Amino acid sequence: MGCGTSKVLPEPPNDVHLDLVKKVEPYTGYKTDIYKHFIKGDGDAIKSAIPSPPCHTNPYVEQQEPRKNRVAKYRAKFDPRVTAKYDIKALIGRGSFSRVVRVEHKATKQPYAIKLIETKYREGREVCESELCVLRRVRHTNIIQLIEVFETQERVYMVMELATGGELFDRIIAKGSFTERDATRVLQMVLDGVKYLHTLGITHRDLKPENLLYYHPGMDSKIMITDFGLASARKKGDDCLMKTTCGTPEYIAPEILIRKPYTNSVDMWALGVISYILLSGTMPFEDDNRTRLYRQILKGKYSYSGEPWPSVSNLAKDFIDHLLTVDPSDRMTALQALKHPWVVSMAASSSMKNLHRSISQNLLKRASSRCQSTKSAQSTRSSRSTKSNKSRRVRERELRELNLRYQQQYNG
Structure with a gap:
């Protein structure tokens, strides 16, 4: 779901300081x-x-060594x-x-x-x-x-271990068919892994499609959870609450945004986002403006409009709704998610309609728009530099006010 072969995390916003731990450092030469x-x-x-940086060759300089x-x-x-x-x-x-x-x-x-x-x-x-x-x-x-x-x-x-089967959504695009049953097979494997991690007191904190890889290219390949650079491992006797603000913006749970101590339920929110994308090829929360994106997340504001949602079962939507719940205490645990009727029945009561075309089109459309917005951001970055300090102060104040408002409602 990136641009071309790029698999990097979205850059932290210039106008909002949320202290995201994971970011992409610029190429330094x-x-x-x-x-x-x-x-x-x-x-x-x-x-x-x-991608490799562009190579500038001077015809008058001796060529590189073999x-x-x-x-x-x-x-x-x-x-x-x-x-x-x-x-x-x-x-x-x-x-x-x-x-x-x-x-x-x-x-x-x-x-x-x-x-x-x-x-x-x-x-x-x-x-x-x-x-x-x-x-x-x-x-x-x-x-x-x-x-x-x-x-x-x-x-x-x-x-x-080397996972050679590619990323989750690359496989979906390449595949000719994708149904709700296929989605439940994927989610069962991911949920099994997440349940195991949570049992050990480990929270991944950066679950997203790019970190879900197929072990081999075959049709019967398992899915593997990778990249534990942001994971938190609780030692015996430690408080189970975490406080570090980290993750990838579109997948961050509301309680992290308002800087409340949080639990491993943040992984379940991320799985709700992944499930939504898995069934539609679109994001539940998306906006180029980070403040508006965070406002959507804090409100839990998403919809089931557009293709292929009319063809998706109510049971599948119920599964997502019980993960994308703003209050973490109402969110399903990994064990509860594995016991949800939609997953247990392997979507048996759901429509077996092939959702592949809509999902692939949406994924490719999003990848294309992300590429364009990245290029646009790079071309305008220098012209915005003189305004950035003032803009940053304004955005920080707006975000503080927004966080304060939602903290009051949350503790209400």
Whole structure:
């Protein structure tokens, strides 16, 4: 649901300071990126998480060294313990403080993913500690599995299962058919994983379609929950309430926005958003203006208008309604969601109408509009810079007033 091959989080708004933990850092130039020359793939259909920066070639300058040498230099940057055991194959993703590469175990030829995190930066260290704390504790068929860890003073190498089946919605678009029954199969797997996490006192805090991957390309592939960089793991005896404002804007629960202490029910709100998209290809809450978006979320304001909603069963809508509930105490838990009649019956009483065409059209339309808005934002960013400080103060005041109003109603 991104732009082209991009799988990045939406950038935090310039005009609203909500202290979102996850954001995309701007590309800071070739000299600072030690991974710039790494091979993007070796014939496979694996895509890079972020497109390569444009290459400007000067015909009067000596051409770059052969590709083989560049790859060799890149591999040399890895800890020898890693390269002794794994062949480095391709860069498949990158974040603010991390790179994800596809590797192959030298002895077994089994493919894996290695997430390399730069821990010399405080933010990278915090994300690494959070993710490791969770992944070392979990073992579930629908959660990405940590295989082993290599640590140095400045980097951590996390060897993990490699999910090659693609993102949830990429598969839906490519598929010729998608019914409510298909949706319940997907949700059952995700809910099983979330229920397991919540039983262990772990809250994912960034559930969204981009973090739900198919294990392999086959029709019988399981879905796996990935990316635990924002996850919170409660230790025994700890208070179950969390306070950090984090997540991806369109999926953030109301209680996080008003800065109330919250529980793992924020994951269930995110699953409500995912369920809505799964059945329609559209977002329940969407606005280019963050203040208006947050106002929609705080009110729990969404509708079932437009295609394919007239063809979707009332039982499916009831399932969503019990997740997109503003009051977290009224929201379904993962166990309750698994016991909902729509899920238990695998949508048996629902229409078996193929929703694929409407869902695919809506997903592709949204992806296209997001690409256009991203390009537009980039082209106008410099012209807005002189007004940004004043605008930010105004937006911050508006958001504070909005939060205060809803906190009063919430505590009412």
